[in-house]
Amino acid sequence: MRQHSPLQPLTQIPAHLQTIADYEKEAELHLSHMVWQYLQGGSMDEHSVRGNLSQFEQIQLLPRMLKDLTQGHTQIEILGQRFPHPIFVAPIGHQQQFHPDAEAATALAAEVLGSNMILSTFTNTDMRELKQGNPFKWFQLYWQGEREKSLSLVKMAEAHGFKAIVVTVDSPHSGIRDRERHAFFELPKYEPQPHHFIQQPQSKQNEHPLFQGLMKIAPTWADILWLSQNTSLPIILKGIVNPHDAELALQHGVKGIIVSNHGGRVLDGCISPITALELIKNVVPTDFPVLYDGGIRRGSDVFKAIALGASAVLVGRPCIYGLATAGALGVAHVLKILKEEFEITMALMGTATVDEINKDYIFQKS
Amino acid sequence: MRQHSPLQPLTQIPAHLQTIADYEKEAELHLSHMVWQYLQGGSMDEHSVRGNLSQFEQIQLLPRMLKDLTQGHTQIEILGQRFPHPIFVAPIGHQQQFHPDAEAATALAAEVLGSNMILSTFTNTDMRELKQGNPFKWFQLYWQGEREKSLSLVKMAEAHGFKAIVVTVDSPHSGIRDRERHAFFELPKYEPQPHHFIQQPQSKQNEHPLFQGLMKIAPTWADILWLSQNTSLPIILKGIVNPHDAELALQHGVKGIIVSNHGGRVLDGCISPITALELIKNVVPTDFPVLYDGGIRRGSDVFKAIALGASAVLVGRPCIYGLATAGALGVAHVLKILKEEFEITMALMGTATVDEINKDYIFQKS
C-alpha cells in the first residue's frame, strides 16, 4: 500500500503522458489508496476486470491498402442524432472523489472534444448545472425504487436538454467488491447528492433481506415499458449481455442497448462484453442501436468494437484517469488521445467512414 | 518452510476475513507446516488440485436482467429431502489435527447454517455424538475391507439419524502424495479412532503387494449392490467421473452420485470434475441426483456447477480453513460467505430459484 499523500492535480499536461496507460499510472499518484481501489477494483476475483482488457487481443485487424481516404471522417448517427465521433463518456458517479471539479470538469472536456456525455444518477454535479446548449448529453438513470421517483428524474432530464435516458439494469445489487471491502472503502459524504433518492428497503422479520428486500426496489420489464410510455426521450438499457434480453428490450419500448458488464464491477465472471456484442448483433435488427462499454483503452479497441457491430463505445475509467490527473484538461487529453488513435487506426485500416467498418476488417481464430 | 509455531485458533472473526481466500491465508498461520502440506497438497504434481480451481474460469455467466425476483429462495430437494440451500459440507477425516473441537465444531456450524454435513468414516468425533435431531447429515463410508464390517458402520449410521450413505469409491489406493511425503507427514495418533476398522492386507510371498494385496480389500460393484440391498438408507457414490460408471451406478441400486476427483488428492491428471459433470449429465435421467465436489471457492462457482446440472455442491478445504482459523465460528462464517455470495449471484443472474438455474445461464467457448 502506498504511504505518501496523493499529489495535487496537475494544471498542465507533461510530455510523458501520451497513452491511456500513461494516464493510468499518473492517476494513481493523485488519488488516495482507498479511492484508487474503488476506481480500479471490481467484483470478487476481478476476472471480468482483466477480461475486459484482454479480450481485445483475441481480435486481429485485417486492413485494406491503397484506398482513397481523402473524404474520411468519424461522424456517426444514432437515433437521428449526429455525433462527431463514436467515443462517448460512460456514466460514472461520485466524481468529486477524483477531482474537486467533479462531473462539471468531465462534461466540459466532453463538450470540447465533441464526446457525448452520459451523466450518472450519482453525479456530484447537479444535472441542472450542465450547459444546456450542448447537444451531446444523455442522462443515466438508476431506478429510484419506485416509478414516480424514477420518472421525476427523467422529467428533470427532459427539461434540461438531455437527449436520451440510459437505464442501468445490471446491478440490482452492487456486487461483491473484495478490493473495496479490503480497503474499508466508504463513499465520501459530499452534500448535497443531487439526484440520489433511493432508500434501502427494510425487509420484515422472517423475510429474506436480499430476495424480499433489495429485489423489491429493483425495476422489471414492466417498469421499463411504463417508463418508455411516459417520456418523450428514447430509453436505452445499459448492462444487457444476453441476446434474449436484447429481444425483450425491443418488445418493451426500448430504443437501444449498451452491452456492458459494468466494468467488471458487479458480476465477476460475466460473459465478455465483446462476445456478448457478437451474440446480440445476431438477433437484433441491423438498425437497432447497440453501443459497447468495457475495456476500451486504445483507438484500435474502438475500431474492433465497431467492427463487431457497435454503434458507439463508452469510455469510463480512462476519463477518470484524466480527471484525477488534471481535471477537465486531463479528461480532454484522454479523449483526444483516443480520438486520434481511432482516426489513425481508420486510416491504416483503409476505412474512410465509421459506416464502412465491419466484420470483414477483423480476423478471429475460431 | 515457515519457522514460527502455529498461532492459536481465534475466538472471534477479524474484519479482514471476507472471502474464502482470506480464510485460506489465515488458516496457514494456525497450522503446522506438516499439517498445512497435508491439507493443501494433492497427488503428484497437483495439476488436478490447481485444475479444480481454474476450471471455473472457463465458464462465463450469461445473466438475465429485469426479472421479478421477489419470491426468490435457495431451497432444493434431493431424494425427497428438502435442504435450505445446496452448499454441503464435504467429508474430511482426521479433523482433530486442524482444531481440537474437530468434527464436532464443523457439524455445529453446518447445523446453524443449514448445510448438510457429510461425516467422514475417518472422523475424530464419534458419529454417535452428533446431534440426532439435525436432519441434515449424511454418513460417508470407506469400505471396511469386507461386507459385514462395512455394513456394521452403515447400521450405526441408520441408528443415529443419518439420512444417506455416501460411499467413496475413487481411492482404493490413497494416491501418490509428493507434498505429504516430502514433509514426512504422519497422521497424529488420536485415540480412539471411532470408526476406522480397516487393517492393511498382507500379501503372500510372490504375490503383488498392490494387485494381490490392497486391491483385495477394495469394494466392487457387487459389493455396492449388496450394500444397497441391506440398508434402508439411499446409497450415493462419491468419486464417479466416468459416464459409464454413472450408468453402472443406476444398475446397482445406487440413488445418486457425487462427481469428484477427491480434491486432486488421489489421481493427478484426472478429468476435471466440471467436465465430468457435463459428460455424466448427458447419460443419466434428469431426476437422478448428481452432486458436485471440487474447487468451490465462490458463490459463483456454486452457480456454475448447478448450471451444469449439479443438484448440490460439496465444500471441503474451505470449511477446514474456517475450522483451523476459529473452530465452529470459522466454519460457520465460511459457509455464510459462500451462501451469501451464491444468493447475490442468483440475484444478479436473474434466477429466483435453484431450479431455474440451467445451461442457458452460462457461456462456454467451444
Add this chain to the structure above:
Amino acid sequence: MRQHSPLQPLTQIPAHLQTIADYEKEAELHLSHMVWQYLQGGSMDEHSVRGNLSQFEQIQLLPRMLKDLTQGHTQIEILGQRFPHPIFVAPIGHQQQFHPDAEAATALAAEVLGSNMILSTFTNTDMRELKQGNPFKWFQLYWQGEREKSLSLVKMAEAHGFKAIVVTVDSPHSGIRDRERHAFFELPKYEPQPHHFIQQPQSKQNEHPLFQGLMKIAPTWADILWLSQNTSLPIILKGIVNPHDAELALQHGVKGIIVSNHGGRVLDGCISPITALELIKNVVPTDFPVLYDGGIRRGSDVFKAIALGASAVLVGRPCIYGLATAGALGVAHVLKILKEEFEITMALMGTATVDEINKDYIFQKS
C-alpha cells in the same frame, strides 16, 4: 534505462555469438538507448511485435526420414530470377544510426552471402553507390506524394541495376509508436538523405489533418497501375495482408507481394502475417510470388514460412543486430547463421530442395 555509453562496433566475431538471439543481446550494447527503442519498438502495445515471434511456435514440423538428400540445394527462382537461397534482406531505412558504414555494409554482406538486398527509399547510402554488378538487389519505394517524383526514383533504380521495385503500401501513416515517443526519439540529421523527397502536406483550415492531409499524398490502386505501366521493372507490393488486396494486386499490374505487418511497427494488432500468408495463398495463383516478412529468427522459421507458401522470406531486425554489432562482418555472420540453420532444417526434414517444401511437412493444431 541503460546508463553507459554504447560500445564501439566489433571488428571480429567473438565465439559466443552463435544465434540471432545472441546478436540481439550484443547489439543492444552497441546502440544508444534511444536508437535501441527505435529498433526494437513497434506500434502501441507491441502485440504484433511479440506476435510475429510467437506465431511460429504454433506450427510444428512433420519431418520425413531416410530420404536421399545428396542432390540437395537451396536455390529458388522468382520472376525468372534465380537466387542462391530464399533469405532476403528486408528494406530498413536510416541505417547510419546503427553503424557508420550504414547500408553499404549491409549490401556488401548480402552480396557475399548471396542474399537478395532490398534497399530502402530511406537509405543513408545512395543507391547509385551500390555495386552494379550484383544481380541480387531490389529497390523499395515509399510513394513520394505524387506520381512523377515516385517514378523518378524508379527510373534511377532501373538505371542502376535493381531488378524489381518493392512498393511499401501498409504505412500511409507511420503508426503510433509509444516506445519511440517515450524515448523522445528523433531521426539523426544525416546529410544528404539521398532519396527522400517527401514533404509533409499542409492541410487547409477546417480540413482534417489526417484524412484531408496525410491521406492526400498516399498512393492508391490507380497509382500502382500507372507505375507498373511506366517501368520495365516488376512491381511487388509490400505490406499486403488481406486476401482481397492480393486479388486486387493481380488486377493492377503487380507481379508479386510481400506479406508483412511492417515488423509490428505500424498497426498494432494487425493479423499475424503467417496467418495472412495462409489466407492469401488460398486465393492467388500458385505461381504468383508471395514473399514473407516478419519475425524470422531461425532457419526453422524460414522453413515454416516456405511450407505455408512463401517464395522467399525477408529478414529485417536480425540484419541490424549484426550491423550494430560488427558492421558488414556482423550482417554476414547473421545471414550465414540463418542460411546454415535453414539448410540443417531442410536436411532434418527430409527435403532436398526448396520446391519440395510444402504443407505436408507441418502440423498445426486446428
Add this chain to the structure above:
Amino acid sequence: MRQHSPLQPLTQIPAHLQTIADYEKEAELHLSHMVWQYLQGGSMDEHSVRGNLSQFEQIQLLPRMLKDLTQGHTQIEILGQRFPHPIFVAPIGHQQQFHPDAEAATALAAEVLGSNMILSTFTNTDMRELKQGNPFKWFQLYWQGEREKSLSLVKMAEAHGFKAIVVTVDSPHSGIRDRERHAFFELPKYEPQPHHFIQQPQSKQNEHPLFQGLMKIAPTWADILWLSQNTSLPIILKGIVNPHDAELALQHGVKGIIVSNHGGRVLDGCISPITALELIKNVVPTDFPVLYDGGIRRGSDVFKAIALGASAVLVGRPCIYGLATAGALGVAHVLKILKEEFEITMALMGTATVDEINKDYIFQKS
C-alpha cells in the same frame, strides 16, 4: 553458472529422493556445468524439450471405479517377447561422463528391475561385456556410413544375445544445440569408444558440406530394407513421427517403430511425439508395435502413452538422473519409482492389465 565442483556420486539413497523431479535436482549437483547442459539441453530454443514434458498435461485421465483388479499385472508382449512391464531404458550414449560405471551400471539396474535395456551405439561399455543371459536387451544402431560397417555391428549384437536392432533414423545431422555450444561442450575422449566407427566425410571442393557431405553417409529406405534382409533380428526404427514414414517402414521389412523426437535434441519444433503417436496409430495395423519415447516423468505419463496406443515406453534422461546421483543404485530406484507409479495409476484407473488400457480411459479437449 554453478561455481562449485560436482559432488561425488552417492552410495545410498537419501529419503528425500521420491520422484523423478527429485532426482533431476539431485543429479545437477553431481555433474559439471558442461555435462549438465549436454544432458538437459536440446535443439535451438528447446521448444520441443519443454513440449515433451507439457504435452501430457493436455491429456486427462478418465478412470473406472469398483472393478475387480485382483488379477492385475503389468506384463506385455512385443514381437513374441514377453516383458515384465512396459518401461524400457532409452539408448543414451557416452554414459561415462555421468558416472564412472557408465552403461554397465545402467544395464545392471535395468536387469534387476526387469526393464528392457536399449544399448546405444555410442556406449562406453562394450556390448560384449553386458550379461548375455539377460533376455531384456536391444541394440541401438547409428548407421555407420556404409552397409558393411553397419552390418558388422548388427552381427556382433546378434552374437551377444541382443533381441532386436533399433535403428535411429531422425538424426542425419545431430541438430543445432545452442546450450552445448554456449557451454563449449566437448565429449570426453574416453578410450576406446567400442562401437563408434563413423568418420566424417570430406566433401570435395565446390560440393555442399551438408548435402553432398554429411548426407552421403546417412541411411536411406533401401539401406533399411537391405539390413532387414541380412539379419535374423527384428529391425525397429527409432525417430519416426510422420504417418507416411510409418507406412514406408512396414514396406521395408521393419517390425516396429519408436515414435520419438529424440528428446528434443535434434529438430526443435518437431511435432509433439504424443500427437505423432496418435497420427501413426491411425495408419498402421493394430498389432504393429509402436513404442513411445519422450518426456516420460511419471507413471501416469506411461499410462497416457499406452492409452494412445504405445506398446511400451522409453525413458532416457530420468535414468541418467539416477545414474549421475548414485550409479546403478540410482538407476534402479528411478525405474522402481516409475514402475510403482504406473502400477498405482493402473489401480486407480481400474485397469487390471496393460492390454486393457486404451483411449476410453483418457479425455482430450477437442
